[in-house]
Amino acid sequence: MDEKILSAHGLNLEEYKRIVELIGREPNEAELGIFGALWSEHCSYKSSKPFLKVFPTEAPWVLQGPGENAGVVEIDDKYAVAFKVESHNHPSYIEPFHGAATGVGGIIRDILSMGARPVCAFDSLRFGDPRNDGKRKNIKDAKPIAQGVVKGIGFYGNCIGVPTIGGETVFDEVYAGNPLVNAFCLGILEKDKMFRARATKIGQKMVMVGSATGRDGIHGATMASAEFSEETEDKRPNVQIGDPFFGKRLIECTLEVMQKGLIEGCQDFGAAGLAGSTSEFGSKSGMGVRVYLENVPLREEGMTPYEILLSESQERMLYAVDEDKVEEVIKIAKSYGLEAAEVGETTDTKRMEVFYKGEKIVDLPISAIVDDAPVYNRPRKEPQYLKETKSFNQNQLPEVDLKEAIKKVLSSPTIAKKDWIYRQYDQEVGINTVVKPGSDAAILRIKWAVKPEINSEKAVAVSSDGNGRWVYLNPYEGGKRVVAEAVRNVYVSGAKPLAITDCLN
Structure with a gap:
């Protein structure tokens, strides 16, 4: 395999050899694109997993x-x-x-x-x-x-x-x-x-809802894992284009089908696009997936199967839907002015099978895509x-x-x-903001009128903190002090610190 092609997909020769060993043959172009996206640092955490595993993640709440x-x-x-x-x-x-x-x-x-x-x-x-x-x-x-x-x-x-x-x-x-x-x-x-990114039974339909699919964002996951150079401008087509008005409609549609009990699982389209969302669905469900690309709503002519699979067009969601509820879900989505289509189903094969106009273009074990990325x-x-x-x-x-x-x-x-x-x-949109920017922590009421109706007497305090200089001088002590600062900002606001989410970059 040409190393330039591998490099374009964010893979090296050793990783390619591992792919061939896992699937028992050389991957085709679409399959190579899937591995490049799902095995990227951005998706697989192949360099950071050993460190992330040591974090405490459990508590009664x-x-x-x-x-x-x-x-x-x-x-x-x-x-x-x-x-x-x-x-x-x-x-x-x-x-x-x-x-x-x-x-x-x-x-x-x-x-x-x-x-x-x-x-x-x-x-x-x-x-x-x-x-x-x-x-x-x-x-x-x-x-x-x-x-x-x-x-x-x-x-x-x-x-x-x-x-x-x-x-x-x-x-x-x-x-x-x-x-x-x-x-x-x-x-x-x-x-x-609470919903999770998984189906609940074999034969459940995968319904794609939101924006139509274009060419924006292809190779977005591998680009996000790469280093920049003088050729950075050439990567501009890898950047996705968002539409918040479409996003608002997608929020209301998704909450409505959830509230009406019409869907069983939900996964957003992020890195690796349709390839990422469907393979994650299969992996977390312990099932296989079968995908039909000709059913995907497109906004550009002449898109190839590779492009449809890996596009990272924004404002798209994937629902797991029982067959008898698909029609109603699509009807609700259309009422919000969204594109909606049944693009696949879950199977008992534990494989990702992708078809385009009757031809099978991808046939991979889901474990190889999602679980078997190298850990360094x-x-x-x-x-x-x-x-x-x-x-x-x-x-x-x-x-x-x-x-x-x-x-x-x-x-x-x-x-x-x-x-x-x-x-x-x-x-202040939503009229629940109690403490605005400029304080130690922001404070928000836990209330909402509809979809869902929430009327708690509690409020939530949120603080964001980081100190690159501390961490530069002493990574261990710096990390401790960043956590301590965030915790202090929350409790001096009158709140009890419950949990942390981090973004280490």
């Missing part, structure tokens, strides 16, 4: 830990909150507005897929120092990236009706070539009505920079004029007021 689209914790006898944070870093460097906007859209759908009403968002942002703009070689200026990201977050959140009620922003030169754009969303639900224990040692950084003698540091030091600190973009950011966000 935890209803759902890692492994689903979001974590869920109960807040009283009747209600729960679902929440998650994830990054959209690389797309936001390439195309700041759309990269950030679709990051917000994606995290909202993760919360929605759990059966929760998305009620608030947070952002955690890192950019290069704008005072160095125009001085870097082959690296974009930080100021337009920051402006585009903030505008994209505001656009999507404001239009879809989910308030952005807090966050944090840091400017440091270390982020100049790789900004961090982390989006958080929290939703509320009745705790006995990368070699690690204390970095040289750390030894050099710690080698200074504090007594030999030059004296600093206190007034000048204070002026320098206060003039830093990181310390300066951030209201230019959060003024662009609707903080």
Whole structure:
């Protein structure tokens, strides 16, 4: 196999050999695309799994830990909150507005897929120092990236009706070539009505609802796992384009079919598109899936099976539906102006079989796609920079004029007021925001009028924290202090800390 082709799919030669061994033959183009997407760092966590496994994930109030689209914790006898944070870093460097906007859209759908009403968002942002703009070689200026990201977050959140009620922003030169754009969303639900990304029986239909499928976002997962170079602009077509008005309709449609008991499981379309959502459905259900690509609603002519499978077009969901309820689900989706089609079914084969106009173009064991990605224990040692950084003698540091030091600190973009950011966000849509941006933590009432009707006497406090400098100087102690800071911000607001979601990038 040509290594350039493998590289385009984010795979190396050893991984390709492993694929051939797992499936007993060489994969075709579509199958290679599936492996490239699902085995990417973005989807498989092949370098971070050994570390993520050590986190404590269980408590009496935890209803759902890692492994689903979001974590869920109960807040009283009747209600729960679902929440998650994830990054959209690389797309936001390439195309700041759309990269950030679709990051917000994606995290909202993760919360929605759990059966929760998305009620608030947070952002955690890192950019290069704008005072160095125009001085870097082959690296974009930080100021337009920051402006585009903030505008994209505001656009999507404001239009879809989910308030952005807090966050944090840091400017440091270390982020100049790789900004961090982390989006958080929290939703509320009745705790006995939680949904998961799985079917409940063989022969259940998979119904695709939302936007039509286009060519945007193909190779998005592998691009998100790659490093950038001077050819970054060539990756612009890999960035997805979002439509928050379509997203709002998708929220209301999904909550309606859930409330009426018409669907059994739900999975959003994220990284790897249809290939990712259907294979995850099969894996978590312990079943196989059969997919019919000619049934997928398209918005572009001449799309190939490869493109249909791996498109990361936004605002799409996959439902598991009993056969006798498919017609009603599609009717409801159409009433919201959404595309809807039956695109497949679950089987007892534990294989992913994909057909296009009668021809089988993919036939793979689901375990090979989802469970058998390599896990790397990368070699690690204390970095040289750390030894050099710690080698200074504090007594030999030059004296600093206190007034000048204070002026320098206060003039830093990181310390300066951030209201230019959060003024662009609707903080009160839904009228449940109690404490808005600018405090230690944001506070939100747990109430909603319809789909679902929720009327709790409780409120939820949320804080987002991170300190790259602490972690740079001492990763272990820095990590501890970041958790401690977030916990303090929550309890000084009068709340009891219940759980943490992290986005390590």
